[in-house]
Amino acid sequence: MKRLKGDNYNIHNEILGRITFRKHIVGKSKYIYACKGFPNITAGYLATITESSLAQISSPIVCNVEEFSYLNEGDVVTINSDNGISVLYEKKSNHNSIMLTELCNHRCIMCPQPPISKENERTEFNLKLISLFDKKTKSIAITGGEPTLIGDKLFTVIRHIKKELPNTSISILSNGVKFADRDYAKKLELCSHFDLQVDIPLFSDIDSEHNRIVGAKTFFKTIEGLYNLALFNQNIGIRIVIHKQTYKRLPQLAEFIYRNFPFVCHVAFMQMETTGLAAKNIEELWIDPYDYNSELKDAVFKLARYGMNVSIFNAQLCVLPVELRQYAKQSISDWKDIFLDECNDCSSKLVCAGFFSSSKEIHSNHIKKTT
Amino acid sequence: MENKTYTILPFRFERFNEDEYLITNEVGEFLFVKTNEFNCFVNNELDTQSDVFLDLKSKQIVTDTEIEPVIKMLATKYRTKKSILRDFTSLHMIVPTLRCNSSCIYCQVSRKDLNDHQVDMNKKTARNTVKIIFQSPSPYIKIEFQGGDPSTFFEMVQYIIEEAEWKNLFEKKVLEFVICTNITLLTPTMVKYLKKHKCVISTSLDGPKDLHNKNRPLQNTEFTFDIFEENLEMIRGLMGKDSVSALMTTSVYSLGRFKEIIDEYVRLGFHDIFLRSLNPYGFAKRDENKIAYPLDDFLKNYKEGLDYIIEINRKGTYFVEGYAALLLKRILTPFATGFVDLQSPSGVGISCAMYDYNGNVYVSDEARMMARVNNHYFKMGNVNENSYQDMFNGELLHKVIESSCTECLPACAECVYQPFCGADPVRNYSEQGSIVGYRPTNETCRKNKFIMNYLLVLIKKNDPEINSIFWSWITKRTVIEN
Numbered sequence: 001m002k003r004l005k006g007d008n009y010n011i012h013n014e015i016l017g018r019i020t021f022r023k024h025i026v027g028k029s030k031y032i033y034a035c036k037g038f039p040n041i042t043a044g045y046l047a048t049i050t051e052s053s054l055a056q057i058s059s060p061i062v063c064n065v066e067e068f069s070y071l072n073e074g075d076v077v078t079i080n081s082d083n084g085i086s087v088l089y090e091k092k093s094n095h096n097s098i099m100l101t102e103l104c105n106h107r108c109i110m111c112p113q114p115p116i117s118k119e120n121e122r123t124e125f126n127l128k129l130i131s132l133f134d135k136k137t138k139s140i141a142i143t144g145g146e147p148t149l150i151g152d153k154l155f156t157v158i159r160h161i162k163k164e165l166p167n168t169s170i171s172i173l174s175n176g177v178k179f180a181d182r183d184y185a186k187k188l189e190l191c192s193h194f195d196l197q198v199d200i201p202l203f204s205d206i207d208s209e210h211n212r213i214v215g216a217k218t219f220f221k222t223i224e225g226l227y228n229l230a231l232f233n234q235n236i237g238i239r240i241v242i243h244k245q246t247y248k249r250l251p252q253l254a255e256f257i258y259r260n261f262p263f264v265c266h267v268a269f270m271q272m273e274t275t276g277l278a279a280k281n282i283e284e285l286w287i288d289p290y291d292y293n294s295e296l297k298d299a300v301f302k303l304a305r306y307g308m309n310v311s312i313f314n315a316q317l318c319v320l321p322v323e324l325r326q327y328a329k330q331s332i333s334d335w336k337d338i339f340l341d342e343c344n345d346c347s348s349k350l351v352c353a354g355f356f357s358s359s360k361e362i363h364s365n366h367i368k369k370t371t
Numbered sequence: 372m373e374n375k376t377y378t379i380l381p382f383r384f385e386r387f388n389e390d391e392y393l394i395t396n397e398v399g400e401f402l403f404v405k406t407n408e409f410n411c412f413v414n415n416e417l418d419t420q421s422d423v424f425l426d427l428k429s430k431q432i433v434t435d436t437e438i439e440p441v442i443k444m445l446a447t448k449y450r451t452k453k454s455i456l457r458d459f460t461s462l463h464m465i466v467p468t469l470r471c472n473s474s475c476i477y478c479q480v481s482r483k484d485l486n487d488h489q490v491d492m493n494k495k496t497a498r499n500t501v502k503i504i505f506q507s508p509s510p511y512i513k514i515e516f517q518g519g520d521p522s523t524f525f526e527m528v529q530y531i532i533e534e535a536e537w538k539n540l541f542e543k544k545v546l547e548f549v550i551c552t553n554i555t556l557l558t559p560t561m562v563k564y565l566k567k568h569k570c571v572i573s574t575s576l577d578g579p580k581d582l583h584n585k586n587r588p589l590q591n592t593e594f595t596f597d598i599f600e601e602n603l604e605m606i607r608g609l610m611g612k613d614s615v616s617a618l619m620t621t622s623v624y625s626l627g628r629f630k631e632i633i634d635e636y637v638r639l640g641f642h643d644i645f646l647r648s649l650n651p652y653g654f655a656k657r658d659e660n661k662i663a664y665p666l667d668d669f670l671k672n673y674k675e676g677l678d679y680i681i682e683i684n685r686k687g688t689y690f691v692e693g694y695a696a697l698l699l700k701r702i703l704t705p706f707a708t709g710f711v712d713l714q715s716p717s718g719v720g721i722s723c724a725m726y727d728y729n730g731n732v733y734v735s736d737e738a739r740m741m742a743r744v745n746n747h748y749f750k751m752g753n754v755n756e757n758s759y760q761d762m763f764n765g766e767l768l769h770k771v772i773e774s775s776c777t778e779c780l781p782a783c784a785e786c787v788y789q790p791f792c793g794a795d796p797v798r799n800y801s802e803q804g805s806i807v808g809y810r811p812t813n814e815t816c817r818k819n820k821f822i823m824n825y826l827l828v829l830i831k832k833n834d835p836e837i838n839s840i841f842w843s844w845i846t847k848r849t850v851i852e853n
Binding site for chain 1: 400425426428429430436437440443444447448451704705706835838839842843846848
């Protein structure tokens with residue numbers, strides 16, 4: 001989630017609204033007026049945000065907004081009494097997501113967003129948020145934490161998306177454990193969404209390895225979840241984060257997936273994001289992505305030969321062997337996608353995934369411009 | 372007490388070469404392990420952190436943690452491997468007539484002359500045949516016209532097609548037609564009819580001109596091959612490039628000439644070949660001493676042929692050996708294959724059935740070939756006399772199926788190739804006098820084991836190019852380069 005810095009005034013409760021640059025718009029009460037210069041009109045809007053400094057205005061306002069140009073008509077932001085603006089939805093982005101909860105029943109050693117232990121109920125807020133999204137939104141990712149931990153409210157959210165955004169596809173990022181409950185999986189089917197995929201991480205073909213990485217004894221629950229979702233004809237993706245503790249058995253894992261879950265419609269191998277717990281545990285996790293190319297290549301080509309849909313996420317093209325580049329996807333959310341100085345004259349920059357902003361310090365030693 | 376650190380789950384094994392064992396399990400997972408590792412494994416001495424242990428564990432051959440969820444995974448895979456059983460009989464072969472204009476030297480069905488109308492099916496039998504076929508619970512129905520040559524009685528082919536289509540208006544199954552013909556009698560009008568009714572053509576091609584003419588001469592002409600080639604072009608022009616598939620049969624004259632045969636298939640634009648040995652039925656059985664050959668000769672030729680086909684693929688031409696492709700799918704994928712001869716329980720009756728011109732129903736094509744020499748052991752009944760229940764839930768089929776599960780057949784039960792192989796009770800009966808058969812002298816067994824062994828040798832090489840070629844055969848797609 002992108003944060004823009006600014007100075008907040010007159011804000012007592014959290015304000016959630018859609019950005020507009022238009023002075024006159026129908027239904028002002030849903031909008032936050034964004035004005036580069038000094039705002040003349042503020043009446044009727046939820047709040048006003050501006051690049052200029054404070055004038056005598058008694059309505060909610062954020063002044064001195066940095067990176068003002070980051071915002072676009074139709075983006076959705078929240079403002080509260082803390083200084084700054086949180087951008088929750090970017091109309092131009094293909095990577096919008098809603099976080100259903102920050103709670104999680106896993107404690108993955110490389111978690112980029114470490115879970116919290118207590119939180120306030122977010123579903124009401126999320127339903128409002130979804131209603132503000134642009135109707136033409138192509139896809140939304142439902143994430144967490146572990147989104148199934150909110151129980152049946154997950155289905156409330158899905159149905160709400162279906163109603164508000166009937167043409168938007170949904171990707172749920174879940175560890176799959178909760179779907180071991182067949183009734184719960186059945187309820188997902190009953191939502192009968194036209195384009196919904198559950199993406200489930202699986203880190204090893206060996207139960208004890210997977211369990212150690214996720215910090216819970218849930219390997220077989222996840223597998224049961226995969227079976228149940230398949231039973232109810234749900235689209236399933238499998239995600240594998242590659243680090244020092246997972247890279248060695250990638251080829252065996254690929255075979256394991258094909259032999260046991262040939263029904264999955266996508267397998268994604270992901271370069272690790274080095275933030276959160278991954279940063280904390282970096283000593284135990286870091287391997288230069290260049291150094292696992294041979295295992296990755298073996299695994300990707302196995303799956304491709306099997307006829308499975310396989311991708312590589314978050315990888316820089318220059319680090320990958322030429323023959324693997326066709327599988328690489330631009331998968332990093334826009335707000336945290338960066339490039340290094342070395343990338344400046346690279347001819348592949350426009351088609352490269354780039355880096356997580358957290359990779360500025362830690363990244364492969366094999367970054368070089370491609371010609 | 373022994374210090375047991377892991378539990379071994381059911382598996383089969385065999386020494387594969389001087390220093391390796393092949394291990395397989397019930398669901399077709401397989402692994403090669405070194406002799407010393409194998410010994411450690413079975414003696415519970417394997418280090419549970421070693422690569423070989425993890426590989427065995429990954430394939431559900433051993434576990435050092437939980438057992439029950441692993442069994443559940445095996446059960447799921449087993450269901451997938453046996454999913455073919457879910458639908459029951461889907462391939463229904465009909466003989467509209469036994470008349471034929473060919474006089475193949477190895478005719479396995481003991482064809483009759485062109486003017487012998489006694490071997491034509493009548494309309495009542497045809498109607499009853501279609502009625503019985505549509506009582507199969509399978510949502511997929513494939514009707515395959517066999518002969519004789521069904522083109523010699525095309526009116527009956529049309530009658531059956533239309534009768535089936537009419538019936539299917541109500542049944543709404545996935546209905547397909549195949550006609551097995553030498554194509555020499557097909558006229559453009561017939562071909563247009565087949566196209567309209569989406570009936571695909573399966574023909575026979577034994578190799579280059581001289582060999583084809585020697586094995587499969589037409590009656591009263593020396594231009595068999597020329598007529599074949601001309602008609603093939605005519606059919607492709609009307610129905611499309613891939614409308615005709617071909618099968619070859621190996622006679623004694625074909626031995627030593629597999630490369631030429633394969634080249635001929637490529638030249639004529641076919642994308643696959645099925646290198647078949649002679650089935651010892653009909654005239655092939657009668658004239659065994661003239662046209663048959665020792666199995667080892669076939670196997671040697673098959674191996675050379677397969678190697679040659681792999682070379683062709685390496686050079687960039689997509690060309691499949693059908694039998695290898697079937698076995699590879701059984702070895703390398705978690706899926707089931709529909710091929711009747713490689714099922715356990717055997718596919719006879721429960722995957723396929725054969726309806727003869729006189730209404731007799733047999734468990735398979737080979738079963739009616741046997742009937743031609745007056746052995747009616749595998750006759751389930753007659754469409755004009757028996758009900759569907761009588762035949763498909765009859766004592767005969769129960770008995771045959773019960774005795775054709777490789778999981779519990781003598782020798783098969785312990786065989787490392789069991790998960791990839793299948794039972795052939797009809798061949799066992801005709802060759803060895805019992806549906807169970809006797810493996811040590813069983814030629815089908817020897818043939819399958821030889822071919823599977825060779826395929827595993829090739830798989831074990833882990834040559835990226837061969838891997839890609841094999842997978843392109845399995846997935847019917849172009850080669851994925853790496």
